Amino acid sequence: MEIRVAVKGGGDLGTGAILRLHRAGFRVWVTELPQPLAIRRAVAVASAVYEGAISIEGHTARRVEDPEMFPLLWARGEIPVLVDPLGDSIRQLRPEVVVDAIMAKRNTGTAITDAPVVVALGPGFIAGVDCHAVVETARGHDLGRVYYQGSALPDTGIPGPIGGHDVLRVLRAPRAGRFRAIRRIGDRVEAGEIVAYVEEEPVRTAIAGVLRGILADGLEVVPGMKVGDVDPRAEVRHCFTVSDKAWAVGGGVLEAVLCLLRARGMLPWA
Structure with missing residues (x-):
């Protein structure tokens, strides 16, 4: 059947x-x-x-x-x-x-x-x-x-903790506009590093780890919208396998x- x-x-x-x-x-x-x-x-x-x-x-x-x-x-x-x-x-x-x-x-x-x-x-x-x-x-x-x-x-509006981090691991749009990533899924990143832009304004990661996810280029975003996710466990394999x-x-x-x-x-x- x-x-x-x-x-x-x-x-x-x-x-x-x-x-x-x-x-x-x-x-x-x-x-x-x-x-x-x-x-x-x-x-x-x-x-x-x-x-x-x-x-x-x-x-x-x-x-x-x-x-x-x-x-x-x-x-x-x-x-x-x-x-x-x-x-x-x-x-x-x-x-x-x-x-x-x-x-x-x-x-x-x-x-x-x-x-x-x-x-x-x-x-x-x-x-x-x-x-x-x-x-x-x-x-x-x-x-x-x-x-x-x-x-x-x-x-709750608060993401679940991964590697001891919850809110800080999520990347959010700083303003409205067109999104453009400059780093790729699986890249290792450091705290404070720029990983994307919304128009001319940078999107920085607050923590070090691996870029587990990031929004597709060219999409229009609004302020506070989730645009990326950094995994502090820094296991690249986790980016490419189902969680x-x-x-x-x-x-x-x-x-x-x-x-x-x-x-x-x-x-x-x-």
């Missing part, structure tokens, strides 16, 4: 869910914005929108222009990525499962009626109201936990999808 999953958003956390589902044999496609705002671009299927295709841990995600291409890519073992900000392909193809991995910290339009199984990541959703299950995305004891009633922890957090969230999504499909008698072993 073929079960199709539409995942809204191909950022780094969404990619953890996408790869878990893909590896488990689901027919996954990803809907994205015309200009995705993913920071950890080396491990985000959203990067296929810019690059045409991206390989992450042995799996290829490829941009397509039409849903008619989905079966061809699935037959090749690839993951289709479609620029579809309004979710037209979801309404057209009516998948068995919809996963909202947009990570907007609020519901931007997902409804519990979008599919027989609807799963959402992080705060902004109420299981049983907006969707059938919510997966916790906050670092800590409950990371990856599935809520079949209620909500994930509220957004522990993304795998944990992806595991929660896979559990929720399997449990809900089984409850609806939509699995062969249900």
Whole structure:
């Protein structure tokens, strides 16, 4: 039995869910914005929108222009990525499962009626109201936990600590304007170093480490917007592999999808 999953958003956390589902044999496609705002671009299927295709841990995600291409890519073992900000392909193809991995910290339009199984990541959703299950995305004891009633922890606005740093590891736009990076993902950087510009104003890192993620060039940003991420652990390999957090969230999504499909008698072993 073929079960199709539409995942809204191909950022780094969404990619953890996408790869878990893909590896488990689901027919996954990803809907994205015309200009995705993913920071950890080396491990985000959203990067296929810019690059045409991206390989992450042995799996290829490829941009397509039409849903008619989905079966061809699935037959090749690839993951289709479609620029579809309004979710037209979801309404057209009516998948068995919809996963909202947009990570907007609020519901931007997902409804519990979008599919027989609807799963959402992080705060902004109420299981049983907006969707059938919510997966916790906050670092800590409950990371990856599935809520079949209620909500994930509220957004604190403070990034989770990595290597002893939280707020300082995140790079933010100092002003509005066009973004331009001068360092690349995987580069080692020192505290105070310029890694990018917004118009003529520099973006400096407050700590030393490895540039784990940075926004795509040419995008328009607003003041305070996240544009990069420095990992003080300075392990270059971490920049190019899916994170522990993304795998944990992806595991929660896979559990929720399997449990809900089984409850609806939509699995062969249900």
